[in-house]
Amino acid sequence: MDRIRQSLATLARCFAIWGALVRNSFVRSLEFRLEFVGRAVVEVVWMGSQILTFQAAFRYAADLGGWTPSEMWFFIGTLLAFDGLYVTFMHPNQNQFGALLRNGQFDFYLIYPLPSLFLALFRFVNVHGIINVALGLGLTVWAATRPDIHVNVALWLLYGLLGMGVVAGLAMLVTTIGFWTIQNANLMWFFFELYRLGFRPESFYASWLRRILLSIFPAAFFFSVPVQLALGKLGGFWFVWPWLLVGVLMSLVAVTWRAGLKRYEGALS
Amino acid sequence: MTLHWKPRAYYRILRNAFISDLEYRSSYYILFAASWITVAMELALFRQIYKGRPEVGGLPASVVPAFIVLGMFLRYGSTLWSMISECVEEIRNGNFRRFLIQPIHYPSYFFAKAIGPKIPTWTLSLVTIVALKFFPGFDALLPPGTRLPFLVAAALSYVLIWQIYLLIVYLGFWFEEAHFLSVAFNIGVGILSGSLLPLDWLPDAAVRFLRLTPLPLLGDFPMRTGLGRLDAGEFEIRALQALLWILALIPLLAWTKRRALRSYESFGG
Numbered sequence: 001m002d003r004i005r006q007s008l009a010t011l012a013r014c015f016a017i018w019g020a021l022v023r024n025s026f027v028r029s030l031e032f033r034l035e036f037v038g039r040a041v042v043e044v045v046w047m048g049s050q051i052l053t054f055q056a057a058f059r060y061a062a063d064l065g066g067w068t069p070s071e072m073w074f075f076i077g078t079l080l081a082f083d084g085l086y087v088t089f090m091h092p093n094q095n096q097f098g099a100l101l102r103n104g105q106f107d108f109y110l111i112y113p114l115p116s117l118f119l120a121l122f123r124f125v126n127v128h129g130i131i132n133v134a135l136g137l138g139l140t141v142w143a144a145t146r147p148d149i150h151v152n153v154a155l156w157l158l159y160g161l162l163g164m165g166v167v168a169g170l171a172m173l174v175t176t177i178g179f180w181t182i183q184n185a186n187l188m189w190f191f192f193e194l195y196r197l198g199f200r201p202e203s204f205y206a207s208w209l210r211r212i213l214l215s216i217f218p219a220a221f222f223f224s225v226p227v228q229l230a231l232g233k234l235g236g237f238w239f240v241w242p243w244l245l246v247g248v249l250m251s252l253v254a255v256t257w258r259a260g261l262k263r264y265e266g267a268l269s
Numbered sequence: 270m271t272l273h274w275k276p277r278a279y280y281r282i283l284r285n286a287f288i289s290d291l292e293y294r295s296s297y298y299i300l301f302a303a304s305w306i307t308v309a310m311e312l313a314l315f316r317q318i319y320k321g322r323p324e325v326g327g328l329p330a331s332v333v334p335a336f337i338v339l340g341m342f343l344r345y346g347s348t349l350w351s352m353i354s355e356c357v358e359e360i361r362n363g364n365f366r367r368f369l370i371q372p373i374h375y376p377s378y379f380f381a382k383a384i385g386p387k388i389p390t391w392t393l394s395l396v397t398i399v400a401l402k403f404f405p406g407f408d409a410l411l412p413p414g415t416r417l418p419f420l421v422a423a424a425l426s427y428v429l430i431w432q433i434y435l436l437i438v439y440l441g442f443w444f445e446e447a448h449f450l451s452v453a454f455n456i457g458v459g460i461l462s463g464s465l466l467p468l469d470w471l472p473d474a475a476v477r478f479l480r481l482t483p484l485p486l487l488g489d490f491p492m493r494t495g496l497g498r499l500d501a502g503e504f505e506i507r508a509l510q511a512l513l514w515i516l517a518l519i520p521l522l523a524w525t526k527r528r529a530l531r532s533y534e535s536f537g538g
Contacts, residue, residue: 038449045453049460056460056470057318060325064317186299193303197310204313 014118025125039128043084047135050076065203070146071231077140079199079223082160084132086167092124094175098184107266117257121172149231156230162242163226166218167195169249176253179260198222221245278373279381286385301393304341311337311465326470332496335410338401339495340464342394343488345387346427350451352383353434357441357448365533376435376526383431412497418504422491425511430458430487432518439522442529462488483514 029036054076058069067075097120100106109116109123144151174191178184198219202210213220221242228234315333323330356379359365368375401407411419434451441447459465461484468476468489479485490507493499499507 032446034444035446035449038446038453042449042453042456045457049457052460052471052475053314053466055472056466057314059470059472061318061320064314190299190303193299193306197306200310200313204317205309206313206316209309209313 010115014114017114018122021123022125022127026127029127036128040131043080043128043131043135047076047080047139050080065201066233067201067203068148070143070149071227071233073143073146074140074149074151074231075201075223075227077136077138077143078156078160078227080136081133081140082136082164082223082226084129084134084136085164086129087132088126088129089122090168090171091129092126093121094171094188096124097175098178098188101178101264104266106264110261110266116261117172117253120175121168152230152232156226159226159229159242160223162246163222165246166221166242166249169246169253170217171195172253173249173256176256176260179263195219195222198224200224201228218245275373279377282378283381283385283388286382287388289386291389301390304394308337308341311340326467328467328470329409331406332409332498334401334406335408335496336467336492338398338407338410339492340459340488342391342398343423343426343462343464343491344459345391345394346423346430346487349383349387349427349431350434350455352379353438353451354448356438357451360438360441360533369530376522379435379438380431409496411495415495415497418508419491419495421508422494422504422511425508425515426487426491428515429483429511429518432515432522433483435522436518436525439525439529442533458484458487462486464488464492483511486511486514 051073054064054069054072057064058072062068064072097106100109100120106116106120109119112119143149144153171191174187175184177187181187194217197205197209197213197217201224202213202220205213210220225234225238225242229238312334315337319325319330319333328336356365359368368378398410402410433454437447437450437454440450460471461479462468463485464487468479468485471479486507490511494504494507
């Protein structure tokens with residue numbers, strides 16, 4: 001009972017500190033308002049280019065990989081919204097982790113009264129990513145209200161967040177390699193390139209690549225599977241796989257993190 | 270006006286940038302591998318559009334693999350933006366003043382520094398394009414009589430894109446957050462220049478508007494040249510258009526540079 005109470009207290013402390021970090025990041029970002037506007041422009045251009053690409057494609061095909069235009073807009077909206085969450089809360093941390101290890105600043109993570117993995121995942125917040133989330137949600141809502149599709153909102157939210165769990169698990173696994181390689185910027189970059197494979201539904205790809213995206217590098221679970229579950233295009237065991245995947249990935253992250261910490265020599269020790 | 274044009278000095282800068290970048294060879298392998306991820310994503314989209322049809326929107330299915338590979342090569346031009354990003358950062362933190370007291374022509378200096386690290390990647394992708402000629406499905410790639418015109422068209426597009434980036438750098442003297450312009454430009458240029466999808470596939474109104482800008486000269490023109498899909502005499506007209514844009518941008522760049530330097534207030538006065 002004491003252990004549960006202790007864990008809950010740690011969790012509450014994590015959230016309280018995280019709230020303060022988000023507030024600080026937000027204030028810091030607004031110091032450069034033009035940059036904030038600029039980032040918004042970038043996100044609008046990105047969304048526009050995605051829409052233009054698929055609009056051009058739908059001029060010549062009634063459906064793409066079994067996806068109607070409404071379903072595709074719903075997919076792109078979801079992609080933007082959840083990718084925005086990832087860019088906001090996790091990407092800046094994974095990007096900077098290698099540098100923290102190299103210059104010894106990771107030592108400070110170890111002396112904070114918080115789990116070091118939590119800090120490594122959520123220390124920095126990129127407030128600009130919120131723009132992505134807002135734009136994505138706008139497109140998602142617009143697509144979801146079109147008459148030719150039916151969306152289960154609860155499933156969309158639940159499995160969308162699980163998809164983020166899969167992304168976080170994989171990204172953290174790659175990040176922890178930094179404990180062994182020190183210079184992991186290229187690996188991270190390659191991970192983000194592979195991550196982009198999830199920007200298309202897996203039914204677009206050739207069967208061999210589809211199999212890889214559903215198993216070895218499960219990019220299909222980032223956005224495509226959650227959207228298909230919410231649209232009722234998938235059912236049965238597909239409801240279980242994302243939970244299993246998140247469980248396995250998080251366990252692996254915990255193991256590699258502990259092994260990495262044992263290996264870490266630090267700058268101050 | 271003193272033009273500090275010293276080709277040998279800039280050649281050395283280029284060579285040094287090339288050599289120092291080769292220290293991290295894995296970056297090249299990763300960049301090269303990452304390019305194929307983009308190819309896989311594009312191929313997937315084209316597969317879904319064509320669905321076994323021999324031709325879509327005037328582009329035969331047999332030309333698609335060549336179209337994708339050439340588009341990838343041309344979009345390497347936009348990797349020059351990394352140097353632009355560095356430039357804008359130098360303006361932002363005040364370090365740019367060192368270029369004002371050194372006897373160099375800094376646009377040439379930056380150009381040499383930008384081109385140097387890209388040479389291995391460009392060479393590798395050119396070699397790949399040549400090698401792909403021997404693979405089935407790539408017959409449409411650089412048919413006889415188009416190789417030299419393609420190189421000319423690609424060179425013109427690279428110069429043009431560099432000028433656009435330089436203009437963004439100069440804008441950075443007025444508002445320090447000019448990064449976002451280059452990011453937004455990079456995101457949009459693939460689809461709007463016709464290197465991601467054939468330009469004619471876009472909505473007619475968009476194509477009419479784009480034809481008034483230099484964007485099709487960055488993608489559509491070299492692509493059609495490399496695929497041998499230009500009408501008789503069209504190459505000369507398009508090349509002349511590209512040249513005129515380049516020439517028109519020279520005084521604009523010079524004027525912007527002058528105004529920009531006048532407005533520059535670095536640390537140390």
